[in-house]
Amino acid sequence: MSEREPIGVVGAGWVGLVTAACFAELGHRVVVREIVEEKVESLQRGEVPIHEPGLSELISKNADRLSFTTDMGELLADARLIFVCVQTPPTVSGDADLSAVQRAVEEIGEPDGKALVMKSTVPVGTGRTIRRDEPDLAYVSCPEFLREGTALKDFMEPDRVLVGTDPGDEWAGDAVAALYQPLGAPIVRTDVSSSEMVKLASNAFLATKISFINEIANVCEELGADVTDVAKGMGLDDRIGSRFLQAGIGYGGSCFTKDVSALKMLAANSGYHFQLLNSVIEVNELQKRRVMAKLSRHLDTLVGKRVALLGLAFKPDTDDMRGASSLVLAARLQGEGATVAAFDPVAEAVAAPLMPGVEMAGSAIAALEGADAAVLVTEWGEFRELDWGDVVRRMSTPLLVDGRNFLDGEAVRSAGITYEAIGRPSAEGTRVAGGREAEQAKR
Ligand code: UGA
DSSP states (O other): OOOOOOEEEEOOSHHHHHHHHHHHHTTOOEEEEOSOHHHHHHHHTTOOSSOOTTHHHHHHHTGGGEEEESOHHHHHHHOSEEEEOOOOOBOTTSSBOOHHHHHHHHHHOOOTTOEEEEOSOOOTTHHHHHHHHSTTSEEEEOOOOOOTTSHHHHHHSOSOEEEEOOTTOHHHHHHHHHHHGGGOOOEEEEOHHHHHHHHHHHHHHHHHHHHHHHHHHHHHHHHTOOHHHHHHHHHTSTTTOSTTOOOSSOOOSHHHHHHHHHHHHHHHHTTOOOHHHHHHHHHHHHHHHHHHHHHHHHOSOOTTOEEEEEOOSSSTTOOOOTTOHHHHHHHHHHHTTOEEEEEOTTTHHHHGGGSTTOEEOSSHHHHHTTOSEEEEOSOOGGGGGOOHHHHHHHSSSOEEEETTSOSOHHHHHHTTOEEEOSSSOOOOSSOOOOHHHHHHHHO
């Protein structure tokens, strides 16, 4: 293999590590610079601090092309293209906090003939400001569209790659486009601000799609229709598309929540009231709470009841708890006087400090033991394998709310469980009996 362009990555978070590992896999030498020393030390030992399927393996497979350092000088000595992959979390006002980006830009400085490639999600206009303040550093906007849990595949098989440059920096845009060219995806060249807007608009649109189908689901419940059939019927229309039409208990994660509010604030700061996004946010917040009403339909009170949460992470195949619906749900349940037992195959350790008073059960069955109700929050594959006959015997009252429309409702119901889903015909609104409680009553 001929010598490939060496690459620098600033930030060993989820985006930085995936980007670094995938470019290494494509044959590039990659230096990753991270300020947190312990993180660098653990990466040097071959320990990957985040859960992303296949990432540890890819990092160890490409260990000879990857190096991790706290020293920005080491990165600058090697690389011409410097990918900035630092976090831009929301501030209390809903704007993006750019302090990590600013620190990275200062530390990079203005080395000759180098380009900063912005992967972090930043407000529209950020690139232009950085370019104005650092006139000798070329600037490329190259937003990432990876999803947690499928990030490696998303990197290697992107739908498109955005490369945004302003006049004078075309050489850097060409170099970035050349990096992605082997992936065979369309490369969209724009100015910097348009590229920044593509990222925010894409996430906001996907979030809107989810809030839309969630509202359709809520209306389906009122009118006796089934949202999964409705989504299927809608999604086959090419203009609509079937992806991101899955109703549930609301979108979570750091990105949609953060980017929808960042776009709303960006518009507001420029004098435009982005009305639609207010509704997208509100619908999502209310959706997380609708499960409470479903439980109340079947249980006289939640006081003293044990409720099992199946899944905690904001989606499967990650231990990321940011924006997870489980956080809101657990707090609401506790607020109503219930005790909460939870199980997540990978997120329990991350979740425990965020959910005071919640019992981390260690297995789904342990969480369900003696429970008066269960809520499936995250669609981990292993929940489909549960032995529902066993579940009925272990639960105090067999009531299950499937917050992701993930389970085979017929199989669950035929085991004797009262099964509720989202936007689908529901069980009678009667008090649930059966399970351990019914057995005790018989005695
Ligand atoms: C999202 C985008 O999908 C990525 O393209 C983007 O790069 C990323 O944000 C980012 O900005 O970094 P991610 O947050 O990892 O990716 O997760 P998604 O798979 O998009 O799911 C987000 C949330 O929406 C999850 O809670 C998921 O359960 C929910 N969702 C998703 C639904 O409720 N219904 C759906 O049909 C799809």
